Amino acid sequence: MKRFNSYHSLNVSRLSLTQWEFPTHKHNFYELIFIEKGIGTHVLNELSFGYKAGDVFLLRPEDxxxxxxxxxTDFIFLRFNEQLFIEKLEGGKTAKWMEVIKTLLQNPSAINGSLVTDATDQKHLQSLLHILLIEFTKTCVYSREVVLELFGAVMMMVARSQSITQYGEQCPSNLELDRLNQVLGYIRLNALDAEKMRIENIAAHFAMSANYISIYVKKHSQVSIQQHIIQTKLKSAEQLLKNGRQNINEIALKLGFTDASHFNKMYKKYKGLSPSLARQLN
Incomplete structure (x- = not known):
């Protein structure tokens, strides 16, 4: 009997056929088959089942x-193996999911308009949310797990859309984005430590040269590392001004600006008003 092999943990494909072109066969993977349209018969382990649009079949390797x-008939095939389960359950993936959620919730871009602008992503997101609305009302076994997975899919789609919006066609790979997020996360974490915010010290923390980290951040975020540092410092300055515990000179020194004059100049350039006026308005 013919045996089809695949060595990818997950493969998704679509096929439109007027006649089935393959002999009776088995696989070395699991296969979920969704019938988009068409009618006919599925012969599985010598048993016959009529099929129609919307039917789903799940095959084991021995089937x-x-x-x-x-x-x-239009078919959608999802082929996967045990490696996918390992990847799904891997601890690092859970940590990455949490990091994505935290980044989305803390990202200032969340208040600057729609997070998803691509028409196709909007359509897919709408479909996911419709399903989530329905599943949220169900109480059957596994319903809660389905809701959580759908929620994860929604948030990941939003995160991906944000990444494409930010990086355009040069959207970095997961590995590159992980490293970039680590660098930017380090900058946000140490915004109030003037010494740690020096580019050479940031570079040393990530075992890079100052020149290389500058090129790397610019390439993958389209914004220079110096601009990231300034914007982060000014974001921290906003909070310090609101707190009102330190004067302008103290805030300038704390954030590593040359002096109060330099701080005033940069704040006004990026925020459109002076620090003293910003404090009065708060």
């Missing part, structure tokens, strides 16, 4: 099957 197509 033998083929289709008899009655009317032109």
């Amino acid at each position: 033998a099957h083929y289709f008899k197509i009655g009317k032109p």
